[in-house]
Amino acid sequence: MMKPAEIPRDEDWAFQPRFRVLRVGSVRRGIRLEEIFWTVLQKIADARDCSVGDVILACESRLEKGANLSSALRVEAVTYLQQELEAALSKTGRQAVRNQVMASPSPCFALTGDKQLMAYNPAFIGFVQSRLSSLASDATGQGVRLSLDIQFSDLIEKLRIEGSGPATVGFVIGVERQLIRGRLNAILAPLIDREAIIGFILPN
Incomplete structure (x- = not known):
């Protein structure tokens, strides 16, 4: 099985056509596709634990006689990306x-x-209540202010480093004039439309 090719550094790499000769079934076929499609076809092959030639053969087997294989392979690549998305x-x-x-x-x-709390669990409210005697027993997260001892953008950048794992940072929770200080483990929240973190408060 072919090893995934490194993506060229040229910013126009995706548009560059490349002619390749591959074994497709029992024959060798010459196919020209833009580099981006070869890259995706390799990803499909890796996911299926087969060769790019096997991916092409499976695609070709579904075509009607006389259909354009190159066009079909482009559709195959885009369909895979759509499913992944x-x-x-x-x-x-x-x-x-x-x-x-x-x-x-x-x-x-x-x-x-x-600095908006978009989600919190009952244990978080219990944590705040246990440290602030003036907080009502039926209080919610409304009015709770939370800040970190690191710039939010710096924390996001740190968490995006592959293999970095959770980041341990300090925090301050404020309710009216009362403050709670502590430390937490932060990870990236699974969002694509905004930057956010999930914080797990560490025991003192």
């Missing part, structure tokens, strides 16, 4: 963030770049 979108969004926050047994919340 739909799968990714099903795992992202506000509800996905809420589910992760609510599933945590420890105090947990989701914070956006404008």
